[in-house]
Every structure is written in C-alpha cells, then in structure tokens.
Amino acid sequence: xxxxxxxxxxxxxxxxxxxxxxxxxxxxxxxxxxxxxxxxxxxxxxxxxxxxxxxxxxxxxxxxxxxxxxxxxxxxxxxxxxxxxxxxxxxxxxxxxxxxxxxxxxxxxxxxxxxxxxxxxxxxxxxxxxxxxxxxxxxxxxxxxxxxxxxxx
Amino acid sequence: xxxxxxxxxxxxxxxxxxxxxxxxxxxxxxxxxxxxxxxxxxxxxxxxxxxxxxxxxxxxxxxxxxxxxxxxxxxxxxxxxxxxxxxxxxxxxxxxxxxxxxx
Numbered sequence: 001x002x003x004x005x006x007x008x009x010x011x012x013x014x015x016x017x018x019x020x021x022x023x024x025x026x027x028x029x030x031x032x033x034x035x036x037x038x039x040x041x042x043x044x045x046x047x048x049x050x051x052x053x054x055x056x057x058x059x060x061x062x063x064x065x066x067x068x069x070x071x072x073x074x075x076x077x078x079x080x081x082x083x084x085x086x087x088x089x090x091x092x093x094x095x096x097x098x099x100x101x102x103x104x105x106x107x108x109x110x111x112x113x114x115x116x117x118x119x120x121x122x123x124x125x126x127x128x129x130x131x132x133x134x135x136x137x138x139x140x141x142x143x144x145x146x147x148x149x150x151x152x153x
Numbered sequence: 154x155x156x157x158x159x160x161x162x163x164x165x166x167x168x169x170x171x172x173x174x175x176x177x178x179x180x181x182x183x184x185x186x187x188x189x190x191x192x193x194x195x196x197x198x199x200x201x202x203x204x205x206x207x208x209x210x211x212x213x214x215x216x217x218x219x220x221x222x223x224x225x226x227x228x229x230x231x232x233x234x235x236x237x238x239x240x241x242x243x244x245x246x247x248x249x250x251x252x253x254x255x256x
Contacts (some may be wrong), residue, residue: 119213
C-alpha cells in the first residue's frame, strides 16, 4: 500500500478513537494526517520522474503548501473543459478546502471539531486520492502538477 | 482593497442559501455562512452545514455532495469572486458541543 493510503488509513483510525467523546487532539491530528496523505501523493508523483532516487526527498521538500493550492489550472477552452480538466477543477477545489481545514486543525486552537466534520474531511481526502489516480496520466494533470511545484507557463 | 461582488450581493446570497436550506430539509437542519478572507488572504464564503443525524450517519458523503452541488448551482462562486468552503456536522453533535459558530 502506498504511503498516502497508509496516512489516510491512520487518519480514519485517529478520527475513530475516543468513543462518543473523541478528543480534539485526535480529531485535529486526523485532519492534518489526511491532508498529508494528499500532499505526499502529489509529491511522490512529481519526484518519481527524477532520475536519481536519492535526490527525490530533497526535491519533494521544495513543495510549498501555499503555492500548491494557488496554482492556476490552464484550461484549453474555458467554455468547454475536457473531462480531465473538469475533474481537475473539482480536485483542486477539494484540495484547497482540505488545505484550509488542515491549517485550522493545526493552528486554530479555538475551533471545535466534531467527528462527522472530520469524517467528511477525510472522505474528501479519499476522493482527492481516487480522482488524482484517475487523471494523473493525462498531460493536463502533469502540467498542473508542475504548476503546483511552482513552474511557470 | 478590491472587494468581490459577493460583498455587494449579500441579500441575494442570503435568499439563495435559505432556498437551498428549505429545499434540502429534512436532511439539512440549517446552513450558516460567513464572508471574509481565508488563510491565504483570498476572499471566501465558508458554509457550516448542520445535517440531520440520519443524513450525517447513514449517507454523509451523498448528503454533503448534494448540499455543495445545490449551493454551487444557485450561487456562481467564481462570478461572486469567492472560493467556497463547506463543513458539516450532525444535529446531535452540535447540540452536544453547543458551538456558537454553528448556532
């Protein structure tokens, strides 16, 4: 099983702990872990193209969270996006939301999380993983991955 | 600072949100939202949706996706100049937590 899938599985485990009164710490860690599942999936795909395996970790560290969600998807015809482009648009929106939730989970200690809220966030992360694996082979998906890394058009 | 169109169309937004809320009852108990800048300093509208216990526990993914789709159908977020965030919790969770942000 890929690292991203292990992380998402861990996130569900964290979210399920604590019976009817889950601890906020566990719920927050679950959200954060789910975000990193998606984050590491993108990085793994990007660095896989780098020929020297021992340099891939260094390359992966160059990804910046803010830049990843700020990358603009290049759509060939805005009035008629291809099926892959349409799926990428949904995926990007979900990733942006996941990134916002992770930011809140890690830094906004005044925010209260519920298990349903966290479960839905984890489901969203799962949808990102599934959608990316469906489109990752397409040129427009790889182009966007480059943009997430910071490459200009 | 450049204000998005959403800032000037809050009456219309309110009406559309209430219409979605009414259309999706009993699965949706209420929809709360606020407009502001997100952690990236981008303008955003954040929806907090309280679902019935049945909708939250038996068909969470379907219910959540349905709410998101219906809101997007009635509110053109790109035209309004905002990014839409959606979070969900169950009615019984909110009653237990008594979270003012969701009341």
